[in-house]
Amino acid sequence: MIARPNRRPQMKGDALVRFENVGLRYGLGPEVLKDLSFGIEPHSFQFLTGPSGAGKTSLLKLLFLSLRATRGIVTVFDHDTSRLSKDELSVLRRRIGIVFQDFRLLDHLTTYENVALPLRVLGKEEASYRSEVIDLLEWVGLGERIDAYPPILSGGEKQRAAIARAVIVRPEMLLADEPTGNVDPPLAKRLLRLFVELNRTGTAVLIATHDLSLLDQVEARQLVIREGSLTVTDPHHAEAGGW
Numbered sequence: 241m242i243a244r245p246n247r248r249p250q251m252k253g254d255a256l257v258r259f260e261n262v263g264l265r266y267g268l269g270p271e272v273l274k275d276l277s278f279g280i281e282p283h284s285f286q287f288l289t290g291p292s293g294a295g296k297t298s299l300l301k302l303l304f305l306s307l308r309a310t311r312g313i314v315t316v317f318d319h320d321t322s323r324l325s326k327d328e329l330s331v332l333r334r335r336i337g338i339v340f341q342d343f344r345l346l347d348h349l350t351t352y353e354n355v356a357l358p359l360r361v362l363g364k365e366e367a368s369y370r371s372e373v374i375d376l377l378e379w380v381g382l383g384e385r386i387d388a389y390p391p392i393l394s395g396g397e398k399q400r401a402a403i404a405r406a407v408i409v410r411p412e413m414l415l416a417d418e419p420t421g422n423v424d425p426p427l428a429k430r431l432l433r434l435f436v437e438l439n440r441t442g443t444a445v446l447i448a449t450h451d452l453s454l455l456d457q458v459e460a461r462q463l464v465i466r467e468g469s470l471t472v473t474d475p476h477h478a479e480a481g482g483w
């Protein structure tokens with residue numbers, strides 16, 4: 241088992257994200273998420289699991305503020321998101337990192353340029369971040385692939401580039417959708433270790449996965465969705481559920 245992630249004790253109420261009786265439906269369809277109430281604490285580490293079609297991706301979209309809940313209250317960084325404009329949501333979104341299942345790297349940019357892109361978008365000068373980007377690429381084991389373009393990277397290398405791009409802006413919370421979906425078990429373990437290391441530096445981490453073997457490797461909170469309803473188990477607290 242990989243050494244435990246951050247276990248800083250938390251006070252109720254200082255959550256990065258709080259869901260209260262949240263529901264989601266697409267258009268006029270049935271509710272795909274029902275009455276979700278939970279929080280994500282600063283510095284915490286959790287897995288999100290559940291059968292295919294249960295609602296994991298939909299929940300990630302709510303957490304990344306790319307979808308709005310159809311009922312209930314979603315509070316992110318102390319803001320009631322239902323009251324925010326699209327522009328205000330995108331400002332909050334900058335504090336959240338995301339690793340997409342399909343990586344979403346830009347093929348015409350090198351690995352270095354892909355990872356540096358969020359800093360360029362923020363208007364930073366290259367001189368101010370170049371060494372930081374290179375250090376991060378070395379940390380994720382891509383020091384030799386800095387000038388390579390995504391089409392020639394392996395699945396695991398793309399995955400690590402996507403993780404580096406998500407964390408270069410030092411997000412307060414990192415969301416990852418099936419981050420080990422395309423890699424073999426030894427690399428999956430290495431990637432998981434990267435997430436645990438990142439969590440130790442202070443970032444809250446949520447990993448959505450089908451890979452039950454990951455859950456045995458880190459003793460962490462588990463958010464389990466079944467048919468749109470959520471159950472929370474937390475090995476660090478006696479009682480399950482809630483915040």
Ligand SMILES: Nc1ncnc2c1ncn2[C@@H]1O[C@H](COP(=O)(O)OP(=O)(O)OP(=O)(O)O)[C@@H](O)[C@H]1O
Nearest residue numbers: 266269272290291292293294295296297298299450
């Ligand atoms: N854009 C959409 N429009 C209508 N229904 C959708 C849409 N996206 C997802 N759904 C439905 O919402 C439910 C939950 O889907 P979601 O993709 O969140 O599940 P999931 O747990 O991520 O599944 P998987 O593990 O297979 O990726 C499913 O019934 C799905 O058909």
